[in-house]
Amino acid sequence: MVLPSKNTWIRIGAACGLLAVALGAFGAHGLKPILLENGNLATFETAARYHLIHAVAMLLPLAYRDRALCAAHFFLLGLVFFSGSLYVLAITDTKWLGAVAPIGGLSFIAGWAWIFLKGGVAED
Template sequence: MKVFLILGAINAFLAVALGAFGAHGLEGKLTEKMLDVYKTGVQYHMYHALGLVLIALLYERLGPGGTIHWAGWLMFIGIILFSGSLYALSMSNVSILGAITPFGGVAFLVAWLLVVFAAVKVL
């Protein structure tokens, strides 16, 4: 589906831009621990941006259906919740933001399981 390819490409762009910002703009401004938190957000952002591209490609092979469609949306929501909360936590040092991160992680896990179910169902 075109929307997941577009979301994947936009999020890959954002992951690269945010990674460069972190490496060049935040070094020396954040503690080493918070810089690591930020880097984790960037890593998972990129992994799942590529996951969205994969879902877009699988959509063509697997055909339209609820399982792969939900996998894409959950992956996108996971990026927002997981990476977004880590970006906000690292820059604000407001620890309660860390409570949001596991919801994003669960969205990632469910998305990947849905990819497996969609593939098993069709292939």
């Protein structure tokens, strides 16, 4: 299995950050009437907040040795399953997607645990 390089991870993290800010702004302005009608504005805001936090968090392991890069994988999975499911739930009011969010939450937790356990010493 070929893993993405550190430069690729920087681009992925930057793209996730860009998307988090863009979706947050779109939710606050363009989608606000729909989200208020569905009663899902807070859900969308939660997705955007966790999305942005973990876009930045995906970049943290890059300062450490390769063994910490696994955390970035967990954070990316978390973004897809947690924030992704909440975005779709908030926009479409598809309630069953709420059951998908905990998978992403566990992925976020696993990423932070991986950094805690395997982080190691920063590279020169």
